[in-house]
Amino acid sequence: MSIELTVGQVANGGWCVARHEGRVVFVRHALPGERVIAEITEETARFLRADAVEILEASPDRVTPPCPFSGPGRCGGCDWQHASPEAQRRLKAAVVEEQLRRLAGVERPVTVEEVPGAADGGLGWRTRVQFAADRDGSIGLRRHRSHEIEHVDHCPIAHPAVEEVGAESLGWRGAETVEVVASSGGDRAVIVTPRPGRRVSLPDVDAAVLIDEGRRGTRALRGRAAMTERVGDRDFRVTASGFWQVHPGAAATLLDAVLDFARPKAGEWALDLYCGVGLFAAGLAEAVGPEGAVLGIESDPQAVQDARWNLRDLPQAVTERGKVEEALDRLEIERADLVVVDPPRAGLGRSVVDRVATLDAPRIVYVSCDPATLSRDVAWFAPYGYRLADLRAFDQYPMTHHVECVALLLKEPA
Numbered sequence: 001m002s003i004e005l006t007v008g009q010v011a012n013g014g015w016c017v018a019r020h021e022g023r024v025v026f027v028r029h030a031l032p033g034e035r036v037i038a039e040i041t042e043e044t045a046r047f048l049r050a051d052a053v054e055i056l057e058a059s060p061d062r063v064t065p066p067c068p069f070s071g072p073g074r075c076g077g078c079d080w081q082h083a084s085p086e087a088q089r090r091l092k093a094a095v096v097e098e099q100l101r102r103l104a105g106v107e108r109p110v111t112v113e114e115v116p117g118a119a120d121g122g123l124g125w126r127t128r129v130q131f132a133a134d135r136d137g138s139i140g141l142r143r144h145r146s147h148e149i150e151h152v153d154h155c156p157i158a159h160p161a162v163e164e165v166g167a168e169s170l171g172w173r174g175a176e177t178v179e180v181v182a183s184s185g186g187d188r189a190v191i192v193t194p195r196p197g198r199r200v201s202l203p204d205v206d207a208a209v210l211i212d213e214g215r216r217g218t219r220a221l222r223g224r225a226a227m228t229e230r231v232g233d234r235d236f237r238v239t240a241s242g243f244w245q246v247h248p249g250a251a252a253t254l255l256d257a258v259l260d261f262a263r264p265k266a267g268e269w270a271l272d273l274y275c276g277v278g279l280f281a282a283g284l285a286e287a288v289g290p291e292g293a294v295l296g297i298e299s300d301p302q303a304v305q306d307a308r309w310n311l312r313d314l315p316q317a318v319t320e321r322g323k324v325e326e327a328l329d330r331l332e333i334e335r336a337d338l339v340v341v342d343p344p345r346a347g348l349g350r351s352v353v354d355r356v357a358t359l360d361a362p363r364i365v366y367v368s369c370d371p372a373t374l375s376r377d378v379a380w381f382a383p384y385g386y387r388l389a390d391l392r393a394f395d396q397y398p399m400t401h402h403v404e405c406v407a408l409l410l411k412e413p414a
């Protein structure tokens with residue numbers, strides 16, 4: 001069914017909010033202030049979801065989407081292809097401001113900063129792209145909130161090194177997903193997840209090939225699983241299936257922002273929780289020096305091995321394998337001068353906030369890829385005397401609704 005809507009403010013998740021016959025409508029492919037004809041895609045008792053299919057009055061921020069596969073019912077990878085890059089950053093800033101206001105009771109203006117290292121207009125940045133394969137082995141990208149596949153012959157937001165593999169034009173019979181990864185050190189890998197019980201017929205590619213064996217992890221079939229990422233004058237070993245920032249400029253940008261907020265001093269005792277392969281731990285360890293100490297905690301065993309390798313010249317940095325939820329207690333960590341946290345999208349959650357607060361660190365730097373869980377956790381830190389003292393936000397995922405934040409929480413004197 002089609003309805004005519006006047007589009008209101010942006011909401012978290014790539015939607016704008018409108019109203020129809022007393023119900024809230026979450027509209028995609030629209031921009032605030034527009035008048036559109038929208039096709040309803042989902043209906044619940046409380047709200048509707050819809051796609052703008054015809055623009056009656058366009059926002060000045062509207063542009064022709066650079067991707068030929070975006071639009072209503074098409075590829076679900078991007079949310080803001082139809083907005084200029086500057087407008088995308090304003091929309092994301094509005095989302096962060098609104099989440100902080102609503103969930104943390106914090107009023108502050110937010111600016112979303114551009115991240116260097118992408119091609120003009122926010123294209124060509126994605127160094128990791130996961131394609132879905134159909135039963136015939138041809139691959140594409142998932143449609144929005146759907147298991148259906150949009151077949152593509154290229155992805156404009158993918159980094160050129162990912163596109164050079166040419167995975168989209170090859171056959172991957174037996175595969176469920178095919179993930180192409182490129183590193184700043186010039187390594188490339190393809191990680192193939194087979195359909196249950198199927199053998200994958202692998203095409204020839206100019207990349208290492210890894211097979212995902214589920215709980216047993218990934219196994220390299222061709223080439224090496226280890227990739228090199230360079231940040232400043234330091235190389236990091238990252239196993240292709242492990243975590244690394246997807247935008248080529250993100251690791252350096254976030255490291256600078258974290259160190260700027262953390263202000264680590266020689267001799268201090270710092271924690272890097274959810275430390276991955278040791279990006280922030282390395283910067284912290286250099287700053288606290290041999291008289292200080294850094295403890296990284298990370299749950300992924302392969303990332304822990306990579307972190308230990310990456311930090312081998314910094315004996316003051318130690319990486320412990322485990323979940324933050326249990327490791328702080330197991331290691332009997334009672335205090336810290338500063339704590340850096342970089343959790344997955346779900347955020348810290350109540351029990352980790354409570355446990356981190358007991359460390360009584362004067363400074364907590366919180367790196368977050370979800371302003372909703374960040375704002376919730378900021379609210380949970382408040383009763384312990386932590387105040388949001390500063391926040392930077394980065395456009396690390398142009399064309400999508402995602403935004404990265406680095407927040408500084410300072411402990412107020414009791």
Ligand SMILES: C[S@@+](CC[C@H](N)C(=O)[O-])C[C@H]1O[C@@H](n2cnc3c(N)ncnc32)[C@H](O)[C@@H]1O
Nearest residue numbers: 243274275276279298299300323324342343344
């Ligand atoms: C967003 S990444 C951050 C990694 C690192 N700070 C970086 O920038 O490269 C989150 C990391 O937390 C790890 N992780 C997820 N859940 C965890 C948990 N409960 N305890 C410890 N580490 C966890 C993941 O394996 C991943 O490496």
